[in-house]
Amino acid sequence: MATENNKRDDSSKDSKSIIDGGNEKEEKKKQKQEDIDNELENSESTDDNRAKTHGEILKQQIIEGQETYDRSSSSILLSSLTAGLEIGFSYLMLCAVFYFFTDKVSEESVFKIIAFVYPIGFILVILGQSILFTEQTSLLSLPVLNKKRSLGSLLKLWGLVIIGNLIGGYLMSFLMVWIGPELEIFTLDSIEKIAVHVTRAESFVIFISAILAGWLMGLLSWLLTSSQDTMSRIIIIYIVTAVMAFTGLHHSIIGNVEVFAGLISSPNITLADYVSFESLALIGNAVGGAVFVALLKYRAFVYNINSVSS
Structure with a gap:
């Protein structure tokens, strides 16, 4: 009988130690999150002429991301539809420039030349504050990483x-085709050649290319938050998106119009062809923006806080 009681006591002690261990882990997690939130809260400078710190950029991005979560579904849908329309002006210029230079230079050279007009739609969208998926991917992921929003709300x-x-x-595709x-600024043949060029790569290549494009767009969002004025923002948008076009990386939203x-x-x-391309481009862009920018930038900040705390 005494032996049975001893076993029960040991079992109770084990259960209690497991519970205490679980509670201790939860407390540590809460403490780490509080340290991160406190550091973000203190990441604020009154000197407008000084470059923003990592923490200041991260704090502003989390705030901007949360503001988007707080908008109504109809507002988000309308703003994102506007972005889809506005990005079509890049496509308008792509087709017009492609048609103009056809037969004047080699087709390979034409696809490099159109990189110089590719950024126009992105400048209109981003400065106009419309919601573009690839530019918002990392921005919307940060509140989830910071435990302010759920994964379900992010996916929605x-x-x-x-x-x-x-x-x-x-x-915009229907409008451009007509x-x-x-207006005799381009032909259906120009539209076809651009679409074939975008979809000609193997599926795996398109996917990796889209990851790189998403990575660049996530970095673009990060750089825009760190910039101080409109002119510098235009230059940043132009450089990043022109690089993306010149190298032929696949962007899911303007690529949607092209294909x-x-x-x-x-x-x-x-x-x-369309479904395969768009699926791979969307997933690749999401991975590039969320993993290679949001996660890495956030974890770099967290590791720095943990090292200081310890």
């Missing part, structure tokens, strides 16, 4: 933004 928000961006792109030949326009105007672009 991403879904709304993607839907709005795609619908806006579809509308108005280009009518969908080809789908509705050319037999050489199939529905399977």
Whole structure:
């Protein structure tokens, strides 16, 4: 009987130690989160002429991300649809420049030249404060990493933004396919060649390319937060997106316009081509923005806080 009582006591002690251990871990997690929040709260400078610190940029990005979460679904959908429409002006210029230089220089050179007009739509979207999926990917991930929002709310928000961006792109595609030949600024052949060029790579290549593009767009968002004035923001947008275009990296939103326009105007672009491209580009862009920018930038800040605390 005494032996049984001793076993029960030992079992109770073990259970208690496990519970205490679990509570201790939870307390440590809470303490770490409080340290991170306190450090972010203190990351504020009154000197406008000084470059922003890592913590200041991160704090502002988390705040901006949370503000987007607080917007209504209809507001987010309308803003993202606007971004899908506005990015179409980049496509308008791509087609016009492509058609103008066709037969004047080699096709390979034309695809390099159009990189210089590629940033126009991005400048309109970002400075106009419309919600573009790739520019917002890392921004919207940070409140989740900071435990201010849930993963479910992030996926829901991403879904709304993607839907709005795609619908806006579809509308611009129909408009471009009609108005280009009518104004004689480009032809359906130009649309087809651009679409074929975008989709010609292997699926794995498109996916990795989209990750790099998402990475660049996430860095763009980070750099814009650190910039001080409109002119510097325009230069940053231009440089980053021109690099993306010149190297042929795949962007899911302007790529949506490029490939969908080809789908509705050319037999050489199939529905399977469009779905495959858009799926790979969206996932790749999300990985590039969320993992290589949001996660790494956030973890670098957290590791610095932990090292100081210890």
